[in-house]
Amino acid sequence: MQHRVVCALPPPSNPTGLAKGFSLLEWTNQVLPQGQLVSGVKEGWKMAWMAMMRELAPQSKDGAYTRPTYAFGGRLGEAEFPAEAGRYHLYLGNACPWCHRVALAAVLRGWFRPQQQQQQQQQLGPAAAAAAAVAGRQLGPAAAAAAAVAAAAGPQPLMSYTRLEDDPTRARRGGWVFGAADPDPVFGAADLWQVYDTVSPGFRGRCTAPLLVDRSKRAAVCNESADIVRGLDAANLPGATTAVQLRPPALAAQIDVLNARIYSAINNGVYRSGFATTQAAYDAVQAELWGALDEMEGRLSASRFLLGDKLTECDVWLFPTIVRLDAMYGPLFKCSRRRIFGCSSPAAARPAAAGTAVARGHGAAAAAVAAAAVGCGGDYPHLAGWARDIWQLQVPGSLVQISDTLDLDAARRSYFSSLFPLNPGGIVPAGPTAADLQLGSRAPGRGGSSVLEEVCHLRRAAE
Numbered sequence: 058m059q060h061r062v063v064c065a066l067p068p069p070s071n072p073t074g075l076a077k078g079f080s081l082l083e084w085t086n087q088v089l090p091q092g093q094l095v096s097g098v099k100e101g102w103k104m105a106w107m108a109m110m111r112e113l114a115p116q117s118k119d120g121a122y123t124r125p126t127y128a129f130g131g132r133l134g135e136a137e138f139p140a141e142a143g144r145y146h147l148y149l150g151n152a153c154p155w156c157h158r159v160a161l162a163a164v165l166r167g168w169f170r171p172q173q174q175q176q177q178q179q180q181l182g183p184a185a186a187a188a189a190a191v192a193g194r195q196l197g198p199a200a201a202a203a204a205a206v207a208a209a210a211g212p213q214p215l216m217s218y219t220r221l222e223d224d225p226t227r228a229r230r231g232g233w234v235f236g237a238a239d240p241d242p243v244f245g246a247a248d249l250w251q252v253y254d255t256v257s258p259g260f261r262g263r264c265t266a267p268l269l270v271d272r273s274k275r276a277a278v279c280n281e282s283a284d285i286v287r288g289l290d291a292a293n294l295p296g297a298t299t300a301v302q303l304r305p306p307a308l309a310a311q312i313d314v315l316n317a318r319i320y321s322a323i324n325n326g327v328y329r330s331g332f333a334t335t336q337a338a339y340d341a342v343q344a345e346l347w348g349a350l351d352e353m354e355g356r357l358s359a360s361r362f363l364l365g366d367k368l369t370e371c372d373v374w375l376f377p378t379i380v381r382l383d384a385m386y387g388p389l390f391k392c393s394r395r396r397i398f399g400c401s402s403p404a405a406a407r408p409a410a411a412g413t414a415v416a417r418g419h420g421a422a423a424a425a426v427a428a429a430a431v432g433c434g435g436d437y438p439h440l441a442g443w444a445r446d447i448w449q450l451q452v453p454g455s456l457v458q459i460s461d462t463l464d465l466d467a468a469r470r471s472y473f474s475s476l477f478p479l480n481p482g483g484i485v486p487a488g489p490t491a492a493d494l495q496l497g498s499r500a501p502g503r504g505g506s507s508v509l510e511e512v513c514h515l516r517r518a519a520e
Contacts, residue, residue: 117338119335119337119338121333121335121338121341121342127265127279127280127281128253128257128260128262128280129257129268129277129278129279129280129281130279130281130284131269131277131278131279131284132278132279132284132287132288133145133269133278133279133285133289133291133292134288134291134292134293138278138288140292140293141273141294142215143215143216143217144271144272144273145216145217145269145270145271145272145278146216146217146219146242146243146269146270147159147163147216147217147219147267147268147269147285148218148219148221148233148252148266148267148268148269149221149266149267150220150221150222150223150233150266150267151220151463151467151468151471152223152467152468152471152472152475153266153267154377154378154381155265155266155267155282155377156267156282157376157377157462157463158282158286158373158374158376158377159267159282159285159286159289160218160462160463161373161376161377161459161462162285162286162290162303162373163216163218163289164458164459164461165301165303165368165452165459165509165513166289166290166301167215167301167452168215168216168289168294169215169216169218169457215294217242219239219241220239221233221234221239221249221266222234222235222236223475224475225475225477227248228248228249229247229250229251230248230250230264231248231249231250231263231264231265232475233248233249233264233266234247234248234249235247235248243270243272244275248264249264249265249266252268252270253268253277255275256270256275256276256277265280266280267282267285268280269285269288283316283320286303286370286373287304287370290302290304290370291304293516300510300515301509301510301513301514301515301516302513302515302516303369303370303373303513303514304369304370305369305514308364308369311364312364312370312371315363315364315371316371318349318352319349319353319371319374319375320374321345322346322349323346323349323350323353323375323378324374324378326342326349327378327381327382327386327390327392328390329342330342330343330346330386330390330391330392331389331390331391331392331479332390339391343392346392347395350395350437350440353375354437354439354440357439357442357443358439361446361503361505361512362443362512363375366512367512367513367514368447368512368513368514369514372443376444376447379397379440380448380463380465380494380496381465381468382396382397383397383398383399383435383489383494384468384488384489384490385468385472385473388486389472389473389476389479389480390479395435395436395437396436396437397435397436397437397440397441398435398441398444398489398493398495399435399436399441438500439503441500442500442502443503444496445495445496445497445499446499446500446503446507447459448497449499449507450507450509450512451508451509452509453508453509460496460497464491465490465491465494465496466490469485469486469490473485473486
């Protein structure tokens with residue numbers, strides 16, 4: 058008979074410098090069963106998380122995120138806020154998709170004129186150029202002399218803007234603060250809460266961006282992105298560098314219907330997913346999100362833009378969410394069921410993607426485009442190609458192009474570092490980066506002219 062020798066191995070030693078925590082499971086095992094300890098800690102963690110989530114994102118009783126109302130509802134171009142060059146200032150945040158749609162509209166409509174600013178600075182001496190730059194963005198007695206210099210040099214920007222930084226550790230309320238490179242030129246505020254408190258003393262509520270202010274009245278105009286975009290589009294200001302019309306009257310009804318779908322299911326859908334605090338609320342919005350994205354993919358399989366061969370307000374609504382989905386909303390907001398752009402290398406593409414378009418009912422032509430675009434299209438080759446198409450549009454006479462309206466890598470860092478209830482460890486993923494998404498590459502089978510006047514509706518002279 059053979060005897061099997063069983064050797065008892067010594068417990069592994071603890072390497073020097075290895076952090077083991079408090080070894081709670083070992084110490085409490087004889088007093089409290091592991092299951093009870095884990096359940097108690099889990100429940101306590103969840104209660105703390107729920108409290109933070111309610112502060113970050115208001116919740117309904119069923120755990121669904123409910124977006125709050127906005128405090129200021131004026132409209133650019135109305136009698137109270139007439140369209141006047143140099144009168145208005147925008148506060149925008151790079152990471153924020155609602156700010157991004159405003160920036161897109163302002164650039165497309167020619168409200169920003171940085172090329173002329175640069176020409177002025179080249180013509181003036183260093184001191185005068187600095188004064189002119191300040192005058193373009195500041196109001197009050199201190200700017201009077203600088204304004205005179207700038208006026209002599211040439212036309213000023215139709216609208217100025219400040220790019221905010223997202224840092225809740227520095228903000229007194231909310232997260233938006235002013236950085237050293239881009240201070241507040243209107244009120245000299247340290248953060249956006251101070252701007253709100255200045256235009257509305259004792260302000261109570263959420264200090265959100267975008268925010269449009271009237272510098273001559275030192276008053277808030279609007280902090281609702283949809284209304285700001287429509288004001289920028291509708292206001293008729295002589296000197297605007299483009300005649301683009303994002304909301305042509307003949308398409309207004311169609312635009313409203315499609316925008317409602319885009320906003321609820323996609324723009325707000327990713328936030329409703331990320332801020333949901335119950336499984337049921339999350340599951341419901343996920344079904345809505347991916348169904349709507351399938352619809353947009355179907356539209357773009359048949360036309361260059363969402364409502365035909367011309368860019369409209371609907372494209373401006375959808376674009377900010379699409380370019381952020383893979384990098385931010387997928388990993389952080391749990392919207393990772395599919396990818397828009399997928400991989401950065403055509404060689405790594407999935408060979409089955411071409412058939413996906415047929416399965417979704419887009420037809421053989423769409424399948425051919427998908428097969429050509431699969432190397433850079435991920436699960437939604439038409440959405441990916443459409444996004445690259447818009448990214449590369451050229452705005453004549455402007456140094457600010459569509460591609461300048463978003464620093465994707467900085468936005469990814471902002472999301473993962475500032476929304477700590479969703480990412481308490483603060484670890485920022487390495488990608489996907491802007492280079493991974495290949496926004497500068499033309500998707501095969503898509504596109505055409507990138508000249509703005511040829512791809513947008515234009516307002517008639519009488520409008």
